[in-house]
Every structure is written in C-alpha cells, then in structure tokens.
Amino acid sequence: MGSRLVTVFGGSGFVGRYIVRRLAASGARVRVAVRDIETAYFLKTCGDLGQISLMPTSIGSDSEVARAINGADWVVNTVGILEERGERTFTAVHVEGAARIARAAAQAGASRFVHVSALGADVGAASSYAQSKAEGESEVMTAFPTATIIRPSVIFGPEDGFFNVFANMARIISVLPYFSHIVPHAEGGGGTKFQPVYVGDVAEAAVAALSDNAHSSKIYEVGGPVVLDMRSVLEVVNRHTDRNTWICGLPFWVGRTMASFSFFWRKFAYFFAVLRLYLPRPLVTLDQMKLLETDNVLDGSKPGFTELGIEATTVESIVPTYLRRFRPYQQQKKLRLNAR
Ligand SMILES: NC(=O)c1ccc[n+]([C@@H]2O[C@H](COP(=O)([O-])OP(=O)(O)OC[C@H]3O[C@@H](n4cnc5c(N)ncnc54)[C@H](OP(=O)(O)O)[C@@H]3O)[C@@H](O)[C@H]2O)c1
Numbered sequence: 001m002g003s004r005l006v007t008v009f010g011g012s013g014f015v016g017r018y019i020v021r022r023l024a025a026s027g028a029r030v031r032v033a034v035r036d037i038e039t040a041y042f043l044k045t046c047g048d049l050g051q052i053s054l055m056p057t058s059i060g061s062d063s064e065v066a067r068a069i070n071g072a073d074w075v076v077n078t079v080g081i082l083e084e085r086g087e088r089t090f091t092a093v094h095v096e097g098a099a100r101i102a103r104a105a106a107q108a109g110a111s112r113f114v115h116v117s118a119l120g121a122d123v124g125a126a127s128s129y130a131q132s133k134a135e136g137e138s139e140v141m142t143a144f145p146t147a148t149i150i151r152p153s154v155i156f157g158p159e160d161g162f163f164n165v166f167a168n169m170a171r172i173i174s175v176l177p178y179f180s181h182i183v184p185h186a187e188g189g190g191g192t193k194f195q196p197v198y199v200g201d202v203a204e205a206a207v208a209a210l211s212d213n214a215h216s217s218k219i220y221e222v223g224g225p226v227v228l229d230m231r232s233v234l235e236v237v238n239r240h241t242d243r244n245t246w247i248c249g250l251p252f253w254v255g256r257t258m259a260s261f262s263f264f265w266r267k268f269a270y271f272f273a274v275l276r277l278y279l280p281r282p283l284v285t286l287d288q289m290k291l292l293e294t295d296n297v298l299d300g301s302k303p304g305f306t307e308l309g310i311e312a313t314t315v316e317s318i319v320p321t322y323l324r325r326f327r328p329y330q331q332q333k334k335l336r337l338n339a340r
Pocket residue numbers: 009010011012013014015016034035036039057058059078079080081088093116117118119151152153154155156161
C-alpha cells in the first residue's frame with residue numbers, strides 16, 4: 001500500500017480506529033478527520049512518527065471536508081450515530097454528511113471510496129436510522145459511482161456497545177431483559193436475531209474493498225459465522241462473566257412503553273435543566289426499538305466476506321477476552337491468584 005494517503009472520517013470511533021490501525025500497519029499514511037482531535041490523540045501511537053495525522057473537520061462544512069480530503073488517494077467514511085441529538089439528526093449525519101464527503105472525494109479525484117453503512121438499510125424500514133442509512137447509500141453512489149458500501153450486522157469487539165452493555169447491566173441489576181414477538185421459551189421466542197461480526201473483520205473488509213478495483217460499485221453485507229438470538233447473546237454474557245443473571249423475555253410493547261416514557265420524560269426534563277443532571281441516558285430509544293423488531297441477519301442476496309477473501313472470526317474466540325473484566329470481584333481475585 002506504500003505511502004498512499006487515506007482520509008478516514010470517524011476514525012476515532014469504534015470501527016474507525018480499527019480501520020486506521022489496519023491501514024497504518026499496511027504502511028499507508030492516514031489522515032483522521034474528526035470533530036474534536038483530542039478524542040483521536042490515542043491513534044497517533046498506531047503508526048510511525050508522522051504516519052497518522054489528525055485534522056479537525058465538521059462534516060457539515062464543504063470547505064472543511066474538502067480540506068480533509070485534499071491530496072487523498074482513498075477515502076473511508078465511518079461516521080454514524082445511533083441516536084439523534086439536537087442538530088445531529090440522522091439526515092444531517094447519514095445522508096447530508098455522507099453525500100458531502102462522497103462529493104468532495106469525487107471532486108478531489110480520490111480513486112477509491114468506502115462507505116460504512118448498516119445491515120438492514122432500507123428506505124422502507126420502520127426505523128429512521130435504517131431509512132437514513134439507505135438514503136445515505138444512494139447519495140454516496142450518485143456522487144461517487146465506484147464507491148463500495150459495507151453493511152455490517154451488529155459489531156463486537158473490546159470497545160463494543162453490545163456485549164459490553166449487557167455485561168455492565170448484569171453487574172448492576174439481577175435481570176437481563178430482552179424483547180420478543182413470540183412468548184419467551186416457546187420455539188422462536190429468543191427475540192431478535194443477529195449475526196455479530198468482529199470489528200477487526202469489518203476493518204479488514206474496508207481495507208480489502210479499498211485495495212481492489214474489483215470491489216467498485218458494490219454493496220457487501222457482512223456478518224459473523226453464527227446467528228444468535230437475543231437470549232443466546234445474553235447467555236454468552238452470563239457464561240463469560242461467570243454470572244447467573246436471570247434472562248427475562250418481555251413482549252415488545254413493554255419495550256415500546258419504556259422507550260416512550262423515557263422519551264417524554266427527557267422532553268419534560270428539557271425545560272427543567274436540573275432534572276437532566278439526574279437522568280441516565282435511555283438504554284433504548286423508540287427508534288432503536290423499531291430497529292430491534294426486525295432480525296439483523298444476512299439473506300445471502302449480496303456478496304460478503306467470502307468475496308472479500310475474509311474468514312469471519314467467531315464470538316467465542318474474542319468475547320471472553322474482554323468480558324472477563326465484568327466477572328464478580330471474587331472470581332477476578334481467584335484468576336489473579338491462579339496466574340501468579
Ligand atoms: N457498532 C455497530 O454495531 C454497527 C453496526 C452496523 C453499522 N454500524 C455503522 O458503522 C459506522 C461506525 O460505527 P461505530 O460503532 O464505530 O460508531 P462510533 O463508535 O459511535 O463512531 C462514530 C464516529 O463518527 C463520528 N461522528 C458522529 N457524529 C459525527 C458528526 N456529526 N460529525 C463528525 N463526526 C461524527 C464520531 O466522532 P465523535 O467521537 O466526535 O462523535 C466517531 O468517530 C457507523 O456508520 C454505524 O452506523 C455500526
């Protein structure tokens with residue numbers, strides 16, 4: 001890959017940092033475009049002196065995006081949000097931001113563009129997140145027709161917001177809830193199905209897509225080797241944190257009610273600033289509940305890891321390494337003593 005210059009938008013994020021590391025390891029020069037460069041300082045140590053540069057960039061500004069891309073051979077966009085806040089709407093980030101980056105990449109003459117979208121991206125989806133991801137994809141393809149789009153299922157890895165969240169919950173409360181359309185314990189009552197994919201494999205897919213023109217103008221859907229329903233995900237959490245937390249299936253209407261209550265409570269609190277100090281972030285928003293009501297698994301209609309030459313990593317080979325820290329104190333102490 002030599003001294004190619006690659007600009008990575010969202011390089012400080014969970015997926016972005018793995019892409020930056022993987023590119024740096026291949027010898028590329030990497031420019032990380034982020035809102036706040038302080039959040040990306042840790043990336044400087046992933047490369048040799050001067051190999052990784054950080055550039056403060058607002059994806060809402062044409063000139064800043066153009067400056068971040070200036071001279072880049074390849075561009076990657078991993079910017080995304082799961083929850084809207086103020087001006088950070090799905091449209092602003094997933095549609096307008098992605099379109100601005102793709103337009104600037106085309107104008108600057110970048111030869112490859114990889115855009116990280118999400119499995120389930122669909123203009124007809126119930127969730128605004130999934131709709132905006134689909135609109136963003138089509139904006140990207142219009143502006144940069146040879147772009148490659150990668151749609152991952154839920155992503156796991158040491159910094160994930162999936163297994164870590166449930167493991168942390170199990171530390172605090174003695175029940176792990178999940179939502180299901182079918183009565184729990186009945187056949188198919190394990191809740192939403194996912195195909196968790198390792199973050200290192202997603203980064204590998206992005207770099208493989210950049211490196212070969214054969215991947216131009218294609219959409220890749222990537223998922224791990226195993227499909228897990230929510231109950232199985234929580235069982236993995238219990239197993240690797242050495243806990244026996246009660247796993248409880250609830251109907252979706254309970255989740256929707258909880259999410260609505262949290263939504264109205266936050267709106268109410270908006271007018272009473274002091275209340276916000278005591279409000280935890282909602283565990284799940286209404287839009288995320290809509291997302292959860294649909295399975296997130298590959299249907300085989302699009303190319304994936306096989307076509308990118310990647311063998312997917314299993315949950316069991318990675319998750320135990322980072323869920324260990326959520327074990328009860330006594331277990332951790334025992335592990336430390338045994339290691340001496
Ligand atoms: N994680 C998953 O399970 C998963 C699954 C499917 C698809 N995806 C997609 O994969 C991509 C990466 O996800 P991730 O898990 O790495 O998310 P993440 O950890 O939240 O990282 C998102 C990155 O986007 C940046 N960003 C967010 N809003 C921005 C804005 N308005 N302007 C500029 N930068 C902004 C963040 O920078 P700041 O730190 O400055 O906010 C961060 O660098 C996203 O597009 C996501 O939708 C993720």
